[in-house]
Amino acid sequence: MKDLLSYLTEKGEKEGADYVEARYQRFYTTRIEVRDGRVISALPGIERGVAIRVLYKGGWGFATTNEIEKETLNKALKTAIKMAKQSSLDTGEVKLAPTPIVEDEVEIKVEKPLEETPIEEKIKFILQADKSAREASPIIKSTSNYQDYSERKIICTSSGTQIEIKNSWIFWGMWAYASEAGLIQSYRDRFAMLGGFEITEKMNVEERSRRAAEKAVELLKAKPAPGGRFTVIVDGVLAGLIAHEAIGHASEADGVLRGTSILRGKLGERVGSKHVTLIDDAILAGKFGMDFYDDEGVKAQRKILIQNGILKGYLTNREAAGKLNLPATGNARAQDYRYPPIVRMTNTYFKPGDMSLEELLEDVKMGIYAKGGRGGQVNPAEGVFQFGAQEAYLIKNGEIAEHLRDFSMSGFILQTLKNVTGVAKDFDIYPSFCGKGGQSMRTTCGGPHIRIEGMIVGGKA
Amino acid sequence: MELLEIVKKTINTAQRMGASQADAIAMRRHEISIHGTNDKIGGLRERRAESEISKGLGVRIVIKKSLAYGYTTVLDENSIIDIVKRTVKIAERKKPDEDFKTLPKPKKPPIVEGIFDKKIVNPPIEETFEILRKNLEETMEANEYFNTVRAGYTFIWGETAIANTLGIEEGYRESAVAASIYIVGEKNGLRISGWESDAKRSLNEVSIDYCRKEAIKYAEKALTIAKINGGEMTVIFQPSALTSLMNYAFIRAIDAYNVQEGKSYLANKLGKEVAAEKLTIIDDGLYSKGLRTSPIDDEGTPSQRTIIVENGVLKSYIYDSYTAYKEGRESTGNASRSFRSSVTISPRNQIVQGEETKIDELIGDVKEGLLVRGVMGAHSTNIATGAFSIVASPAYAIRKGEIIGQVKGCMIAGTFADILKNYEAQGDDKVQKGFLIAPSIRFRKVRVTV
Incomplete structure (x- = not known):
């Protein structure tokens, strides 16, 4: 396959392309969905395909196909070149940031390969977790999901880079629904790691399911959250959502370049309070967002994006780095062979500080303590974000008071970062699939407990 | 129609391997998208075009009352046999689902027109780039506070075939085309955006003019901040x-x-x-x-x-x-x-x-x-x-x-x-x-x- 990819990149170059990148991928995946102890679906699949990306005089062309024969690949190359040429008729200059030429083979250590693990074992694993949720309480219904994925990927570029990556991961997620007297409350949990089927032993999914079920039951007694402006203390998981949604996306250099980021032109400037330090660490071992190399063949690395409130860097691909005169940070990632690499986060988190949760709470007369993430959204161009929490509590005179449900909050990125008045020393990190440009990417986000003033809370009461 | 042959072969294979019922869906999809960005501040003029051709086969196997699914994107005979075999194995080992009655029985579908435009099979790429260029410029010039404009077109066409062991054998083609315009601006530190998109089944019906006008209209209205009481x-x-x-x-x-x-x-x-x-x-x-x-x-x-x-x-x-x-x-x-x-x-x-x-x-x-x-x-x-x-x-x-x-x-x-x-x-x-x-x-x- 390497020879075939090199043939394609060389042929592309001969036909006048400035840069050609060919990426082969074969992956095996299993998805299992269980509802109330019943296997709704157990779906194994195998795919392979090739993506070809061509740069010609500033124009980009991209073609992907899952018909892998020399003839169809030649056709895909031709399409990519044709599209790049047509793009180039009306475009500015593109200078890719330099990156070392690499020949490497890397892999995630795997004891029990996913493809060879019988599907019954996988079904058993998720059924046990699902059962423990319903055993926690008779009023619980549950949905559990399992996905695994093992891939072999080869990246070849016309500069001579040839990298082979073998990767493997497992994702587990569940929802617990508690219902009583017409009211239904839900709580979710998820966990994911890189590795083979052996990591399921470390995932503690039975205990996690039980805890989620208990939480859902507790939420039945919680009151709807109030609306208005509040001081909010968020836990590490929710802090991670802020790190990812509110700031992470705005620090992606493709958006900076295209004018859709609120952080454009702010390098070296203060964008947050002194408590704010934000890191994207692609080499956090075993974590769900980890990479060895990105899909342009740039080595994955740890980047400080904000240090004590000062914006220090952006996440880049080679094109944006070249334009902005910054280093390529290894953040060009593609969901799979069907997509071109775009700038993505990896493991993104706030660095812990030195306060305790009690110290954060102390000064709050009236506020909200919000825990756990329930998804979020952001408009990085205007800097508005929104996210939901799993549960929340009122804070009265420094003490945690009434339990709240249906909590969601909103804010403006720059205001929010400047309103961070305290960061705790604990740390939590949580996996998620991040969506951007139609591509879903494995990431994690996290941080410690954080106190933010003046958040807009949308409630019912 | 080649896909219909594939799904028929798949359900026959499934029956041979012991499935009580089976269905199969095969899809082929062609997508071409073209995007452009003009940015005043950074002087960016970015153009890119992408093409995707993909196909795949999904199979559902019923053994007694147990259901299982499998899929592959490799559609040669051996790969089809392999995925059917694997899926049969899952169905054999799954607990039966007492709520399952049967896969759907065949009924004559209505005739549907107007969902496939053959012009989308070979979309006018050069012309589209020219349309994008014009729209990017016109939009940018519409207001001095606009800094960035993005515009794009996506052309999709595909075919789907479905068969099951109860006698369903159907296939159809469809197409879609979408256009969009997105504006980012800034006035005295106030960041604003405005966008619109339009998607239709055929080329002549989609209107980038509509996208441009609406995007401009709402981006301009966003330049003024209004306060409301909650x-x-x-x-x-x-x-x-x-x-x-x-x-x-x-x-x-x-x-x-x-x-x-x-x-x-x-x-x-x-x-x-x-x-x-x-x-x-x-x-x-x-x-x-x-x-x-x-x-x-x-x-x-x-x-x-x-x-x-x-x-x-x-x-x-x-x-x-x-x-x-x-x-x-x-x-x-x-x-x-x-x-x-x-x-x-x-x-x-x-x-x-x-x-x-x-x-x-x-x-x-x-x-x-x-x-x-x-x-x-x-x-x-x-x-x-x-x-x-x-x-x-x-x-x-x-x-x-x-x-x-x-x-x-x-x-x-x-x-x-x-x-x-x-x-x-x-x-x-x-x-x-x-x-x-x-x-x-x-x-x-x-x-x-x-």
């Missing part, structure tokens, strides 16, 4: 905002899986008043040129028109064959599946019907209110209660019947059950946004927090 007020949702909200707050509530499991706030409400009397909602898989129109659904059931809400009364949920046969009724043709996934329920074209008011009057009659073009956070809707809490962005203040500027940072909270009941009127600006075909809709007494 509280209960009249809110007009534009179709794009309504699509996001309804997807999570309504569609999931009429999904038969959620209803049968008692997870939906609309469970046990058939025949009851759930919405304002003036409101009718129809799920129509046959709507002329609809983006979700096709002769059959993804398990081969003929498409149909299903009344969901009629004059405020809940008339039906949406079903696939599994949930329908479980209740001893017929599928509504809402089975949805890619070759990579198992069957779920999705809406077809959902049409919001009601007496139409001129859009100028719909807005003009509002003394104090909010116009919402987009929402964020609809995915966190609690489907059991219908409770949602979303950010309205972009949103515009209406005062004395005029849009006076954008409102930043406001949230809307409530339950969708209340929203349905507080429906007041709808405009004459009906468009299709995703699954939804609706105009701007005005609701009373919506709770807004600023």
Whole structure:
């Protein structure tokens, strides 16, 4: 396959392309969905395909196909070149940031390969977790999901880079629904790691399911959250959502370049309070967002994006780095062979500080303590974000008071970062699939407990 | 048709290997997208074009009452045998599902026209680049405060074939083309954006002019900040905002899986008043040129028109064959599946019907209110209660019947059950946004927090 990819990149170059990148991928995946102890679906699949990306005089062309024969690949190359040429008729200059030429083979250590693990074992694993949720309480219904994925990927570029990556991961997620007297409350949990089927032993999914079920039951007694402006203390998981949604996306250099980021032109400037330090660490071992190399063949690395409130860097691909005169940070990632690499986060988190949760709470007369993430959204161009929490509590005179449900909050990125008045020393990190440009990417986000003033809370009461 | 041969071969193989029933879906898809960005500040002029050709085969095997799925993107004979074998093995080892009755029985599908435009097979790429260039420039020049403009076109065409062991053998072709314009601007430190998109089944119907005009209009209105007081007020949702909200707050509530499991706030409400009397909602898989129109659904059931809400009364949920046969009724043709996934329920074209008011009057009659073009956070809707809490962005203040500027940072909270009941009127600006075909809709007494 390497020879075939090199043939394609060389042929592309001969036909006048400035840069050609060919990426082969074969992956095996299993998805299992269980509802109330019943296997709704157990779906194994195998795919392979090739993506070809061509740069010609500033124009980009991209073609992907899952018909892998020399003839169809030649056709895909031709399409990519044709599209790049047509793009180039009306475009500015593109200078890719330099990156070392690499020949490497890397892999995630795997004891029990996913493809060879019988599907019954996988079904058993998720059924046990699902059962423990319903055993926690008779009023619980549950949905559990399992996905695994093992891939072999080869990246070849016309500069001579040839990298082979073998990767493997497992994702587990569940929802617990508690219902009583017409009211239904839900709580979710998820966990994911890189590795083979052996990591399921470390995932503690039975205990996690039980805890989620208990939480859902507790939420039945919680009151709807109030609306208005509040001081909010968020836990590490929710802090991670802020790190990812509110700031992470705005620090992606493709958006900076295209004018859709609120952080454009702010390098070296203060964008947050002194408590704010934000890191994207692609080499956090075993974590769900980890990479060895990105899909342009740039080595994955740890980047400080904000240090004590000062914006220090952006996440880049080679094109944006070249334009902005910054280093390529290894953040060009593609969901799979069907997509071109775009700038993505990896493991993104706030660095812990030195306060305790009690110290954060102390000064709050009236506020909200919000825990756990329930998804979020952001408009990085205007800097508005929104996210939901799993549960929340009122804070009265420094003490945690009434339990709240249906909590969601909103804010403006720059205001929010400047309103961070305290960061705790604990740390939590949580996996998620991040969506951007139609591509879903494995990431994690996290941080410690954080106190933010003046958040807009949308409630019912 | 080659795909039809593949699915027929697949179900025959399945039967040979011991399946009691089986179905197969094969798809081929061609997508070409072209994007451009002009940026005044960085002097960026970016162009890119992408092409995707993909195909795949999904198979569903039933052994007694156990169901299993499998898929492959490699469609040679050996790979088909391999995936069928593997899927049979899963079905053999799974516990039977007593609620499963049968895969759908064959019924003659209606003839559907207007969903395939052969011009999209070879889209005019050079011409499209030229159209983009013109639109990028014209949009940028429309207002001195505009800094960045993005524009794009996507052309898709594909074919689908479905067969099952009960005798269904169907196939069809379809196409779609979408255009979009996105503007980012800044005035005295205030960052604004504006966008519009348009998607149609055929090339001649899609209008980038419409996208440009709407995007410019709302980006310009965003340059002025307006303040509103929070509280209960009249809110007009534009179709794009309504699509996001309804997807999570309504569609999931009429999904038969959620209803049968008692997870939906609309469970046990058939025949009851759930919405304002003036409101009718129809799920129509046959709507002329609809983006979700096709002769059959993804398990081969003929498409149909299903009344969901009629004059405020809940008339039906949406079903696939599994949930329908479980209740001893017929599928509504809402089975949805890619070759990579198992069957779920999705809406077809959902049409919001009601007496139409001129859009100028719909807005003009509002003394104090909010116009919402987009929402964020609809995915966190609690489907059991219908409770949602979303950010309205972009949103515009209406005062004395005029849009006076954008409102930043406001949230809307409530339950969708209340929203349905507080429906007041709808405009004459009906468009299709995703699954939804609706105009701007005005609701009373919506709770807004600023």
